Amino acid sequence: xxxxxxxxxxxxxxxxxxxxxxxxxxxxxxxxxxxxxxxxxxxxxxxxxxxxxxxxxxxxxxxxxxxxxxxxxxxxxxxxxxxxxxxxxxxxxxxxxxxxxxxxxxxxxxxxxxxxxxxxxxxxxxxxxxxx
Amino acid sequence: xxxxxxxxxxxxxxxxxxxxxxxxxxxxxxxxxxxxxxxxxxxxxxxxxxxxxxxxxxxxxxxxxxxxxxxxxxxxxxxxxxxxxxxxxxxxxxxxxxxxxxxxxxxxxxxxxxxxxxxxxxxxxxxxxxxx
DNA sequence: CCCATCCAACTACACCTGTAGTAGTTCTAC
DNA sequence: GTAGAACTACTACAGGTGTAGTTGGATGGG
Numbered sequence: 001x002x003x004x005x006x007x008x009x010x011x012x013x014x015x016x017x018x019x020x021x022x023x024x025x026x027x028x029x030x031x032x033x034x035x036x037x038x039x040x041x042x043x044x045x046x047x048x049x050x051x052x053x054x055x056x057x058x059x060x061x062x063x064x065x066x067x068x069x070x071x072x073x074x075x076x077x078x079x080x081x082x083x084x085x086x087x088x089x090x091x092x093x094x095x096x097x098x099x100x101x102x103x104x105x106x107x108x109x110x111x112x113x114x115x116x117x118x119x120x121x122x123x124x125x126x127x128x129x130x131x132x
Numbered sequence: 133x134x135x136x137x138x139x140x141x142x143x144x145x146x147x148x149x150x151x152x153x154x155x156x157x158x159x160x161x162x163x164x165x166x167x168x169x170x171x172x173x174x175x176x177x178x179x180x181x182x183x184x185x186x187x188x189x190x191x192x193x194x195x196x197x198x199x200x201x202x203x204x205x206x207x208x209x210x211x212x213x214x215x216x217x218x219x220x221x222x223x224x225x226x227x228x229x230x231x232x233x234x235x236x237x238x239x240x241x242x243x244x245x246x247x248x249x250x251x252x253x254x255x256x257x258x259x260x261x262x263x264x
Numbered sequence: 265c266c267c268a269t270c271c272a273a274c275t276a277c278a279c280c281t282g283t284a285g286t287a288g289t290t291c292t293a294c
Numbered sequence: 295g296t297a298g299a300a301c302t303a304c305t306a307c308a309g310g311t312g313t314a315g316t317t318g319g320a321t322g323g324g
Contacts, residue, residue, distance in 0.1 A: 008310080008311060008312080009221060009311090009312090010311070010312055010313085011311095012221075012222065016224075025271095026271080026272090027270090027271090040312095040313075040314090041313070041314050041315085042270095042271085042314095043272095043313085043314055043315070043316095044312075044313050044314055046271085046272070046273090047312085047313075047314080048312085048313095050272090050273090051311095065270090065271070065272085065320085066270080066271065066272085067271090067272080076233070079222060079223065079233060080233050080236075080237050082222050083222070083230060083233050083234065083237070083239075084237060084239060086218055086222075087234070087239060089141055089144075090144065090211060090214050090215070090218075091211065092148075095234050095239045095240040095244070096240060096244045096245075096247065096248055098215060098234075099231055099234070099240065099245070099248050100248055100251065100252075101208070101211060101212050101215050102215065102219070102227050102230075102231070103248070103252055104212075105212050105215070105216060107215075107216060107219060107225075107227045108227040108228060108231065110249075110252060110253075110256075112227070112228045113228075113231070113245075113248070113249055113252070114249070115228065116228055116231050116232055116235070116245070117242070117245055117246070117249065119232065120232075120235055120242060120245070121242075124242075140280080140281060140282080141281090141282090142281070142282055142283085143281095157301090158301080158302090159300085159301090172282095172283075172284090173283070173284050173285085174284095174300095174301085175283085175284055175285070175286095175302095176282075176283050176284055178301085178302070178303090179282085179283080179284080180282085180283095182302095182303090183281095197290080197291090197300090197301065197302080198300080198301060198302085199301085199302080
């Protein structure tokens, strides 16, 4: 599995639109971005998609015009990579203090935290049988 | 309370050294960074400290040479701001899915998660009496 | 057929970032 | 008091980033 390349913020925004659309032309992406309050020139979107393609973050189908772009990596992988880098860079790898910060900041409520825990517990149980 | 300005990664690394030292000259910071595996030219550290001062992230005492720099904001505030921006930017504000990502990634263990929860519960209890 | 439209390729460009060099000033140890 | 060290101010500069313009081909309506 090819590693997900690093994306800039602008590129990530475009990727989010792409994930939403799954397979789209420049215009489609542009419209989706506009829907999200990001109004960019057509050529700007093209530039970004081009960069994404160069980086291998998106695949382009050039057999027909307009070109169709689609994401080359799952959303979760990319976000996870970003997250990992962020934890390392900003929190020196201490994920727990990051989470603590979230809660103190009230960005994350205790309830949400509990919900997460429950979700994890649920996910873990089935694995018990088919473990490895 | 003046808002903490945005810092680049290099600047943040310098700030971390500054927080550790609390009040320090360029040389001091440089030594601290070196201790952390960051070997930068003296002038590079100076440039970074200068930028931090310009941004208002550090205060400089110029009454005596060498100048003494100290952090203008608490570590927690700055990290929290960064975190907040990150959650908004990358996870569209969904902190819970961020945490979930951490756990799935095994960056955060279930035990750590529980420990955090316990810590929060503890912190919340005393507040009950002196509430609001 | 010709003009407008859509689209891709290439080009542009200002600002940011990370890293550092040079010049000039003061302090300090002979 | 002079040479070198320490230190600051200014300058530099390549590469990244966000945003967009220009050029030219294809296409479709009149």
